[in-house]
Amino acid sequence: MSKQRKSIFIITMLYTLLILYFLFFAFGRVGAAERTAGYTFIFLPDSFFKLPNISDLLHPTLMDLVGFGNIIAFIPYGILIQLLYRATFLRFITTFFFSIIVMETIQALSFLGSFDVNDAIQNTLGAAVGFGAYKLGARSKNNWRNFWITAISAMVLFLGVWGLCGIVDKAFTKEEGPFVAINELMDSSGNSSTGKNLNSFEISAQKVKPRYNMYGVAGGDLETFTYSCKEKVFFSLYYGIPEPTDYSGSIRVSVDGREVLTSSGEIQRSDPELFPAVFEIPVEAGSELKITIKGDEKIWDVGYTEMKYFWN
Known part of the structure; x- marks a missing residue:
């Protein structure tokens, strides 16, 4: 394994440990587990597209940050994994999705959270954004050029996903009509x-x-x-x-x-x-x-x- 690949592997492992901390121990999960009496499994995808809108960000709540974090925090995986292993998009996204499903299941069975397929879909969307950004950025032999193109591509693709989610939310959310x-x-x-x-x-x-x-x-x-x-x-x-x-x-x-x-x-x-x-x-x-x-x-x-x- 080359020195550069070893460095990327170490970064990936350290980042994974950080993600696992947030998945299993942050936000008072350990204390909440002691008060939880049953498992929570949400299998029906119905709210993965409900991201905060611009007005929400003027006074963001914890749930607003979690909604964004479910996507943004997993963008690096779409980049780091490809730097370590070459894979087609379908193989990468399928493996990643089922890996998140395993994590969600462990969360529920350990009472350190719930199994929520909506979270899994949001996490996978983030990884897909990273995958696309890497493909757009890795077109030059200049590493710094690749880095900046990948970073900009990730921002643009995330904004695209955010906007698309807003359109879907608007299209499939009922609003109160006239009296x-x-x-x-x-x-x-x-x-x-x-x-x-x-x-x-x-x-x-x-x-x-x-x-x-x-x-x-x-x-x-x-x-x-x-x-x-x-x-x-x-x-x-x-x-x-x-x-x-x-x-x-x-x-x-x-x-x-x-x-x-x-x-x-x-x-x-x-x-x-x-x-x-x-x-x-x-x-x-x-x-x-x-x-x-x-x-x-x-x-x-x-x-x-x-x-x-x-x-x-």
Whole structure:
């Protein structure tokens, strides 16, 4: 083994020891292992493309740095391994990926981390960037020229991967759409009840002006309204008892028979700072919502938002 190759081998081993330290001992992993009761395995790739954007870097968090580190820290392997062993891209990337899978498995089995295929993919992306940078840089007999071309190529390829990940994240991440008011609910008699009476009122000394609709009952009666969701939505409504009030009223909301909200005038009396209150819940397609109102309780701005891809 030549002197230069020995030096590269030593650098690779020392760098690997540094990486192993971060994989198994950094970030309080040893202490966390003592409190871990079970193995964590994440086999479904779903977030390997979620890298921090430029605005995140203005106030970076630890997870932002980890997201970048999962790629950047493994770029040197794409360069160092080729300086030691010649291999095709397919052979190199396959061997590297399965090596990372082994490390992730040991992390999980030793309770020093979790098996996360998303991390493995990010690490492999980093190695692929290094491999490409080396191929672009190793075209001259001048070592310093090769070094600078490789370094610049690594930066350019990383920026390309970062941008591509941003495009993929944007394309396959749903965003909250506009609010859609529900202006008709089915009452207990099977008739359609229209939200009306949009006059302003006060709750806990706050002036409330419904924007879209308002539902309620009069004279201490009880009424159940029903709404069937045709698709997955985030359902929301505001509720409270307008002033002046003797706090005689209540509200219950259930989804497919499972109660998800209950409140009463007594709760409003004891914690007036919580009102007017807002209630939000994700509801699956095909579910049935039932809203039961009693007494002077009012609900308003009843509606939903959908999670949509930007192209919808």
